[in-house]
Amino acid sequence: MLAFNEDYGNNDTDNTEFTLPPAGSSHNQWKILIYDAPCRSIISPLLSVSQLRRRGVTLHLLLHSDREAIPDVPAVYFVCPTRENLARIAQDCGKRLYGRVHLNFVTKLDRELMEEFAKLVVQTGSLDLVASVHDQYLDYVCLERHLFSLHKPNSYVSYNGSGATEQMIEQTMTDIAYGLFSVVATLGQIPVIRCPKVRLPLFRKCRDSSILFSDTYSTLFSVNSF
Amino acid sequence: MVARKLNKMIAEHPTLLRNKGGGSRPLLVILDRNADLITPFQHASTYQALIDDLLTHKANRVEFVVTQDAGGKRPKQIPKKFDLDPDEDPFYNAHKFQPFPEAIESNGVELQEVKTREQEVRSKAVGGGGETSIMPDPMANAANDLATAVDSLPALLDQKKQLEMHTSILQAVMNEVAARDVPQFYELESSLATGSYKNDLGQAKKDVIALAGDPSKGNVEDKIRLVMVFCLATAAKSADIDEVTQAMQKGVESMEGVDRVAREKVQVGIKAVQYLKQLRSMHMIPSMADMMTTEVDSSAGAGLSSFMAKATTQATGFLAKATDRVSSLLGKIHKHHATRVVENLCEMKPGTEDEDFLYLDPKVKGEVDVAKLRTMTRSPVREVITFMIGGGCYAEYQNLQMVATDRRSVSYGSTELIDASQFLAQLGQLG
Numbered sequence: 041m042l043a044f045n046e047d048y049g050n051n052d053t054d055n056t057e058f059t060l061p062p063a064g065s066s067h068n069q070w071k072i073l074i075y076d077a078p079c080r081s082i083i084s085p086l087l088s089v090s091q092l093r094r095r096g097v098t099l100h101l102l103l104h105s106d107r108e109a110i111p112d113v114p115a116v117y118f119v120c121p122t123r124e125n126l127a128r129i130a131q132d133c134g135k136r137l138y139g140r141v142h143l144n145f146v147t148k149l150d151r152e153l154m155e156e157f158a159k160l161v162v163q164t165g166s167l168d169l170v171a172s173v174h175d176q177y178l179d180y181v182c183l184e185r186h187l188f189s190l191h192k193p194n195s196y197v198s199y200n201g202s203g204a205t206e207q208m209i210e211q212t213m214t215d216i217a218y219g220l221f222s223v224v225a226t227l228g229q230i231p232v233i234r235c236p237k238v239r240l241p242l243f244r245k246c247r248d249s250s251i252l253f254s255d256t257y258s259t260l261f262s263v264n265s266f
Numbered sequence: 267m268v269a270r271k272l273n274k275m276i277a278e279h280p281t282l283l284r285n286k287g288g289g290s291r292p293l294l295v296i297l298d299r300n301a302d303l304i305t306p307f308q309h310a311s312t313y314q315a316l317i318d319d320l321l322t323h324k325a326n327r328v329e330f331v332v333t334q335d336a337g338g339k340r341p342k343q344i345p346k347k348f349d350l351d352p353d354e355d356p357f358y359n360a361h362k363f364q365p366f367p368e369a370i371e372s373n374g375v376e377l378q379e380v381k382t383r384e385q386e387v388r389s390k391a392v393g394g395g396g397e398t399s400i401m402p403d404p405m406a407n408a409a410n411d412l413a414t415a416v417d418s419l420p421a422l423l424d425q426k427k428q429l430e431m432h433t434s435i436l437q438a439v440m441n442e443v444a445a446r447d448v449p450q451f452y453e454l455e456s457s458l459a460t461g462s463y464k465n466d467l468g469q470a471k472k473d474v475i476a477l478a479g480d481p482s483k484g485n486v487e488d489k490i491r492l493v494m495v496f497c498l499a500t501a502a503k504s505a506d507i508d509e510v511t512q513a514m515q516k517g518v519e520s521m522e523g524v525d526r527v528a529r530e531k532v533q534v535g536i537k538a539v540q541y542l543k544q545l546r547s548m549h550m551i552p553s554m555a556d557m558m559t560t561e562v563d564s565s566a567g568a569g570l571s572s573f574m575a576k577a578t579t580q581a582t583g584f585l586a587k588a589t590d591r592v593s594s595l596l597g598k599i600h601k602h603h604a605t606r607v608v609e610n611l612c613e614m615k616p617g618t619e620d621e622d623f624l625y626l627d628p629k630v631k632g633e634v635d636v637a638k639l640r641t642m643t644r645s646p647v648r649e650v651i652t653f654m655i656g657g658g659c660y661a662e663y664q665n666l667q668m669v670a671t672d673r674r675s676v677s678y679g680s681t682e683l684i685d686a687s688q689f690l691a692q693l694g695q696l697g
Binding site: 081084085088180181183184185186187188189190191192193194195196197199200201202213214216217219220221223224227229230231232233234235236237 | 291292294349352353628649657658678681682695696
C-alpha cells in the first residue's frame with residue numbers, strides 16, 4: 041500500500057513512469073545525484089547503487105564535499121531545505137559545475153529561504169541553470185513496505201525531559217506533524233486521525249504533585265489538550 | 267497536539283483535499299510512547315526483532331562479528347556485513363515475523379531443497395541424456411533439458427546465496443541468544459507483562475531477583491531491562507523496586523570482567539529506574555495489569571509445540587543445539603498495547619478506545635462526535651497507519667501485524683526506531 045518506491049520515481053528528473061527506458065537514452069538520460077546526509081539515509085534503504093544506475097544516476101555525491109565540475113550533465117539535488125544547503129547550491133550554480141539543475145527538497149521550502157536563494161542565484165547570474173524546484177514531502181525513512189521512521193534521534197527525551205521548554209515541545213510536535221504530513225502526502229489519501237484524549241483528572245494530579253515534573257507535563261497537556 | 271497540527275496541515279493544503287480517492291480511507295492512529303513503556307524493553311522472540319535487538323542493525327543493514335577457529339590457537343574475528351531487503355528477499359519476507367526457531371528450521375529446509383535442485387541441474391548438465399534414452403527423441407529432449415537447466419541455474423545460485431546469508435545471520439543471532447540466556451529473560455518478562463504474577467507479587471520479586479542477581483545470566487543491559495519491566499508491569503512498592511535494583515547491581519558486580527563501561531551502564535539503568543519511579547508516583551503509568559490482557563492464540567500454541575519436536579529432529583549441527591535452547595522462546599503470543607488499541611479502533615468495539623479516542627477528520631471542520639458516529643454504520647477499515655511518538659521498535663511492528671488480515675494492511679511508523687539500549691539511554695537521561 042505505501043508504495044514508496046514508485047512514488048520515489050517522481051524525484052528523478054524526467055521519469056515518473058515505472059518501466060524505465062534504458063539508461064543513457066533520451067528519455068532516461070545520465071545524471072548526477074547530489075544529496076546531504078539525511079537524504080542519503082532516506083534513499084539508501086530504497087534504492088541500491090545498481091537501481092540508481094538503472095535510473096540513469098551515474099554518480100551520487102554528498103552536497104558538502106569537494107565535487108568536480110561536470111558540465112553538460114544535469115544534476116539532481118535532493119536535500120533538506122536549510123540555509124546552509126541552499127547557499128552551497130547557489131555556489132555550485134555560480135561555478136557552473138553542472139548542466140541544468142533540478143532541485144528537490146525533502147520537505148516544504150519556506151518562502152523566505154526560497155527568496156533568499158533566488159537572490160543568490162540571480163546575483164551569480166546562473167538563473168538559467170535552475171530547471172525545476174520541487175517540494176517532495178519525503179521527510180521520512182521507509183525501511184519496508186509497511187515500516188517507516190521519521191529519523192528523529194532522542195525523540196522520547198525531546199518531549200519528556202525536564203529541560204524541555206514549552207517552545208521546544210511545540211517545535212518537536214510541529215516537526216513530527218510535518219513528517220507525518222509527508223507520509224500522508226505520499227499516500228495521496230486523506231486519513232481519519234485517531235488519538236488518545238488527555239484525561240483531565242490525570243493532568244490535575246500531575247500538576248499538583250512533584251515540582252520537577254509538573255512544569256513540563258502541565259505545559260505539555262495544557263498547550264496540547266490533544 | 268501532533269494530530270491537531272497534522273489535521274490542520276492537511277485541511278489547509280490546497281491540492282491534497284481535492285484528491286478524491288475512492289473507496290475507504292486509511293486510518294491514522296497516533297499514539298504516545300508513554301502509554302506503553304514496556305514493549306521497547308521486553309526481549310523479543312521473532313527473527314527480525316532479535317536481529318535488531320542482538321546484532322548491530324541499522325537501516326536494513328546488519329553487522330556482526332564472527333569468531334572463526336574459536337577452539338584453535340588463534341581465534342579470528344571477522345566482521346560481516348549484510349544488506350537485508352525485507353520486501354524483495356523471499357526468505358526474509360516470509361520469516362521475519364516468525365519465532366526464531368521456526369526461522370531456523372525453514373532456513374535449513376529451504377537450503378536443503380535448493381541444494382538438491384542445484385545437484386539435479388548440475389548432474390543433468392554433466393550427464394547429458396542418461397535417463398532420457400527411453401524417450402522417443404533422446405537428443406532433442408536432452409538438449410531441451412540442458413537448456414532449461416542452465417537457464418535456471420543462476421536464479422538457483424542466487425537463492426542459495428541468499429539462504430546462506432540468512433544461515434550465518436541466524437547463527438550469529440543464535441550465539442547471542444545462547445550466550446545471554448535470552449529465552450529466560452523473555453519468559454520471565456512476558457509473564458510479568460501479561461500479569462501471570464498479578465496475585466503473587468512476592469513470587470514475582472523473588473524470580474526477578476534470582477535472574478537479575480545471577481552473574482552468569484545475560485549481560486548488564488539484559489538485567490536492567492528485566493528490572494525496568496518489573497517496575498512497569500507490577501504494582502510493586504518502591505522498596506521492592508529498590509531491592510530488585512540492588513540485586514541487579516550486585517549481580518553485575520559479581521559478573522566476570524566487570525569494567526567501567528558496565529558500571530556506567532548500571533548507573534544509567536538506575537537513573538532510568540528513578541525516572542520510572544517518578545512517573546509511577548504521579549500515576550503517569552497506566553496500571554499494566556489491565557493493559558496486557560493475555561490473549562493466547564491457542565491454535566498457534568499447539569502448532570508451535572508440535573513443530574518444535576519436528577525441528578529438533580530435522581535441524582543439524584549447531585542448529586540442533588540451538589533449537590533446544592530456544593524452545594522456550596515459543597509460547598504465548600500476547601498483544602501489546604498498540605496492537606490492542608488498533609484492533610479496537612478497526613473493529614469499532616464498544617467500550618474501548620473507539621469511544622474515547624479523539625476523532626479528527628481533515629475534511630470536516632472541528633471535532634467529530636464519536637458517540638453519534640457509533641450509531642451509524644461505518645465502512646470497514648482497510649488500511650491502518652500506526653504512528654508512535656517517542657520511538658518505536660521492531661517487536662511492536664511485528665506484534666501489530668497480528669491485526670493485519672488479507673483485507674486490512676497495517677503499517678507502522680515512529681519518530682525513530684530504537685532498540686532497548688538506545689531507549690534505556692534516553693530514559694537514563696531523564697532520571
